[in-house]
Amino acid sequence: MKNRTAMFMTHTLLIVFGIIWIYPFIWMISSSFKTNSTFLTSGINPLPENIHWDNYIRAWEVANFSGYFLNSVIITLSTVLIVITLSCLTGYALGRVKFPGRKVIITVVVALMFIPSGYTIIPLYELMKMLGLSDSLLGVILAESSGAHILFILLFAAFFSRVPQEVEDSAAIDGAGFFRTFAKIVLPTAKPVIATAAIMQFIWTWSSFLVPLVLTLNSPELRTLAVGMLSFVGRYQTDWTGMAAGASISLVPVILIFIVMQRYFIEGISGSVK
Amino acid sequence: MAKKIKSSNGISKYNRNKYIWAYIFILPQIIVFFGFSLYPIVMSYVYSFYDWSGIGPLTNFVGLKNYTRILTESSFWNAFGNTFVYTAGFTVVSISIALILALVLNNPNLKGRGIYRTVYFLPVVTTMAIIGIVMQNIFGTQGFFNEFLKAIGLIDQSISWLSNPVLAMILLIIIGSWKEIGITMIYWLTGLQMIPREVYEAAKIDGAGSWQTLRYITLPLLKPIGATILLLTVVSSMRVFDLVKTLTEGGPYFATETLELYIYRFAFAPDGPSQVGFASAAGVILGLTVFIISLILGWVVYKVSGQKRKPLGGGIK
Incomplete structure (x- = not known):
């Protein structure tokens, strides 16, 4: 009996606290359907009188969230593709082949990771200027793909090192070379690791702020959602419901993707502390 | 299998072929790492020795002048102090609340744990810069929070949360923690799940x-993993930027300006011409500070865990 009361109390607290926890999102979405005048007069009532899509249309067309959205999608998907390809290939080489110099490479990269870094965004910006990429999405994509992605490399290496040697041997007997064994036989089994790395990188890049902020300082048309939002509130200071709509455009897709793919994401996070 | 066909130089053709492929596989990552990670790190030091506005060639070498100037700037020490206040507050709030949540959600008899975990994790996946703007609205003078407090009768007059230096810092810490607690909670849950069931059973029998x-x-x-969590939390919060930039912009009157924001201000949004050299020197000082703190906390991890935990890279030994 005592246990059931305790359990009931736990659930009550978790639910009440949980609603408060995600209330900012509820507030954001509900405000995005209000008009600016009802927004001010409706007080704390979260329910809009009726659904107004005007805010979304205004944000999408007038405030160029359509452009920001497209930029965010292109930058995020390209970065995910590049990062996954690089770390998957590296993980396969490190996890499956005991090539000469392997230990040295691991040691050097891990050691370099620990070098204290200064304000690296300035040299990154200068580098993109030198490469002639400072006013292009490609520059932002390359900057977002930088880094050594140690966590993903470790995930891939650990996974590939567990693939039984017989799989590789029988592929070799069938005449498959190194690359075909990797691409046709081993890689398809790595889907869960790819999903974990992809969803983590997706959320990180989608949320990235400083890199696109600095790299698009002179080219507003290349802004991502996060950066575009800042310029939106700078320009339309009193358009609160437009702000809520813009914020929803940016947050709702990533929240939905997370809810569908959360198993992989949480596994990745928990893998990073093990 | 591979050793069967030895060639004259001791390495089988099969293996040599494998090695070449392995080098080809790691080459792209190495190029990206050296070009886009290591080069910026090296240059972030180089710039700090120049008086440079960011335009034109690096010509005006000034040695340590940027550093000596920084150390006498009260605005720098203000930002330095704010960074530590934020880090301390963030660390205490997020680690303790995350631990409580993890302990509650680790109970195998609790129904709907997965749903609760999703709910409390949700802020993690959202964009910090957007959160800052949404929260600026919610905690504005005419914002939702004031309306709510008035509606339940806690206050009569609106409080300007973000114009008060102390309240603004507290708000930054609370919102920053709220946003990241989900990650810390998963860390703690991972730690809790590494404790063998038998330990609890033995305790029950006793x-x-x-x-x-x-x-x-x-x-x-939980102590060993706790030390690791402490390290990760402190290091990640010392470079706080997105939230401060969008929620308070360092205000009111620089009361919440952290080091990353201070550096950004001198590099990209200066009152006069850009001072990239000066900003770079401040960046180096921040980097070194984070480095020293992670060394100290890394030593704590090493001591607490009794040298038993796998070092980094253990996964591919």
């Missing part, structure tokens, strides 16, 4: 109550 189990079994066993 007649330990749930509080005693927590106090004398669970918490001591």
Whole structure:
């Protein structure tokens, strides 16, 4: 009996606290359907009188969230593709082949990771200027793909090192070379690791702020959602419901993707502390 | 299998072919790492020795002048102090609340744990810069929070949360923690799941109550992972930027300006011409500070874990 009361109390607290926890999102979405005048007069009532899509249309067309959205999608998907390809290939080489110099490479990269870094965004910006990429999405994509992605490399290496040697041997007997064994036989089994790395990188890049902020300082048309939002509130200071709509455009897709793919994401996070 | 066909130089053709492929596989990552990671790190030091506005060639070498100037700037020490206040507040709030949540959600008899975990994790996946703007609205003078407090009769007059230096810093810490607690909670849950079931069963047989189990079994066993969590939390919060930039912009009157924001201000949004050299020097000082703190906390991790935990890279040995 005592246990059931305790359990009931736990659930009550978790639910009440949980609603408060995600209330900012509820507030954001509900405000995005209000008009600016009802927004001010409706007080704390979260329910809009009726659904107004005007805010979304205004944000999408007038405030160029359509452009920001497209930029965010292109930058995020390209970065995910590049990062996954690089770390998957590296993980396969490190996890499956005991090539000469392997230990040295691991040691050097891990050691370099620990070098204290200064304000690296300035040299990154200068580098993109030198490469002639400072006013292009490609520059932002390359900057977002930088880094050594140690966590993903470790995930891939650990996974590939567990693939039984017989799989590789029988592929070799069938005449498959190194690359075909990797691409046709081993890689398809790595889907869960790819999903974990992809969803983590997706959320990180989608949320990235400083890199696109600095790299698009002179080219507003290349802004991502996060950066575009800042310029939106700078320009339309009193358009609160437009702000809520813009914020929803940016947050709702990533929240939905997370809810569908959360198993992989949480596994990745928990893998990073093990 | 591979050793069967040895060639004259001792390495089989099969293996040599494999090695070449392995080098080809790691080459792209190495190029990206050296070009886009290592080069910026090196240059972030180089720039700090120049008086440079960011335009034109690096010509005006000034040695340590940027550094000596920084150390006498009160605005720098203000930002330095704010960074530590934020880090301390963030660390205490997020680690403790995340631990409580993890302990509650680790109970296998609790129904709907997965849903609760999703709910409390949700802020993690959202964009910090957007959150800052949404929260600026919610905590504005005419914002939702004031309206709510008035509606339940807690206050009569609106409070300007973001114009008060102390309240603004507290708000930054609370919102920053709220946003990241989900990650810390998963870290703690990972730690809790690494404790073998038998330990609890043994405690139960010995007649330990749930509080005693927590106090004398669970918490001591969580110490090693706790030290790692402390390291990760402190290091990640010292470079806070997105939230401060969008929620307070360092205001009111620089009361919440952290080092990353201070550096950004001198590099990209200066009152006069850009001072990239000066900003770079401040960046180096921040980097070195984070480095020293991670060395100290890394030593704590090493001591607490009794040198048993796998070092980084253990996964591919």
